[in-house]
Amino acid sequence: MERLICLAIGYVCGLFQTSYIYGRLHGIDIRNYGSGNAGTTNALRTLGKKAGALTLLGDALKCVVAVLIVRAIYGQSRPEEVLLLGLYASAGTILGHNFPFYLGFKGGKGIAATAGLLFSFDWRLALAAVAVFLVFFFLTHYVSLGSILIYVVFVGGIILMGQMGFLEVSPDLLPEMYILAAALMVMAVYRHRENIKRLLQGCERKTYLSSKRKEG
Numbered sequence: 001m002e003r004l005i006c007l008a009i010g011y012v013c014g015l016f017q018t019s020y021i022y023g024r025l026h027g028i029d030i031r032n033y034g035s036g037n038a039g040t041t042n043a044l045r046t047l048g049k050k051a052g053a054l055t056l057l058g059d060a061l062k063c064v065v066a067v068l069i070v071r072a073i074y075g076q077s078r079p080e081e082v083l084l085l086g087l088y089a090s091a092g093t094i095l096g097h098n099f100p101f102y103l104g105f106k107g108g109k110g111i112a113a114t115a116g117l118l119f120s121f122d123w124r125l126a127l128a129a130v131a132v133f134l135v136f137f138f139l140t141h142y143v144s145l146g147s148i149l150i151y152v153v154f155v156g157g158i159i160l161m162g163q164m165g166f167l168e169v170s171p172d173l174l175p176e177m178y179i180l181a182a183a184l185m186v187m188a189v190y191r192h193r194e195n196i197k198r199l200l201q202g203c204e205r206k207t208y209l210s211s212k213r214k215e216g
Contacts, residue, residue, distance in 0.1 A: 002078070006070050006085045007092035013066040014096020017107060018058030019043040022051050031106060039108030041143045041207060049209070056112045063093040063116030080170040083121070084177050090117035091184055098191060109191040111147040114184070118154060125161065129153040141206035144195035151185040 020038045023030035026047065034042045040059065044052025066089040074082050094110040094117070118126035132153050133146040140146075158181045161167050162174045169177065189196070198204035 002074065002081070002085060003088045006074075006088035007095070009069055010063070010066040010089040010092020010094075011096035012092075013062045013069075013089075014093040014098075014113065015100050015102065016058065016062045017097070017100055017103065018062075019047075019051065019055040019108070020103065022054060023047065031103070036106075037108055038103070038106070039110075040112045045207065056115070059097060059108070059112035060116035060119070062097070063090050063113045064120045066090065066093045067117075067120040080168075081173060083167060083169045084173050084180075086120060087117070087177060087180055090114075090120070091180060093117070094184065094187070098187070109147070110188060111150065114150060114154070114188070118150075122157075122161065122167075125154065125157040128157060137207075141208055142199065142204055143207050144192050144204060145199060148189060148192055148196070151188045155181045155185050 017038050019030050019040070019042065022043065023033075023046075028046075030042060030046055031038050034046045036042070040052055040056045043055040067086040070085050070089040071082055074085050078085065090113070094113045096107075097113045098107045098110050099105040100107045115126070115130075118129050129150045132149050136149055137143060137146040155178075158167070159178055162169075162177065167174070167177075195204060
């Protein structure tokens with residue numbers, strides 16, 4: 001029951017669609033522009049750096065807020081489960097971001113929300129994932145590739161830390177945590193399936209932070 005409650009809390013938080021709201025304030029529905037995705041990359045490409053930064057921050061924070069709510073509710077009563085329950089809240093946030101009911105279940109891809117998940121889960125894992133993303137982004141300028149690799153680090157890191165005893169969670173809950181993390185990675189890969197096809201074909205669009213550079 002607690003897991004469903006945490007998923008629901010996260011889903012409600014995930015419904016705060018930062019790029020959609022920002023776009024509406026500027027008279028557009030961002031889902032009708034660029035890639036049609038209500039996420040950070042499309043906000044950056046369509047509305048500029050300020051919109052991209054605000055979208056990244058807003059989408060990450062809503063995941064952090066969901067985790068903080070869960071910790072406030074269960075931190076004292078279920079300390080051995082609260083890390084896992086926070087992960088369920090994060091999963092709910094990503095679901096709410098990707099599939100908002102009031103937007104016809106057409107949202108983003110959940111990577112900015114995943115950044116919030118990582119920083120609320122373990123700062124060491126978050127820094128490792130950010131480092132990998134930045135290295136591959138600046139080498140290739142493919143946001144999608146860096147985004148997928150974030151999940152590789154996320155899942156691999158959780159399993160490694162869990163097996164080494166670095167996670168403050170009951171050992172019997174570790175398999176459930178691994179499965180949930182893997183499920184989130186599968187969803188991320190599915191949401192990026194068109195990007196993966198274009199990467200394999202060599203025609204994925206590149207993103208440059210400098211306006212002096214042309215996008216490929």
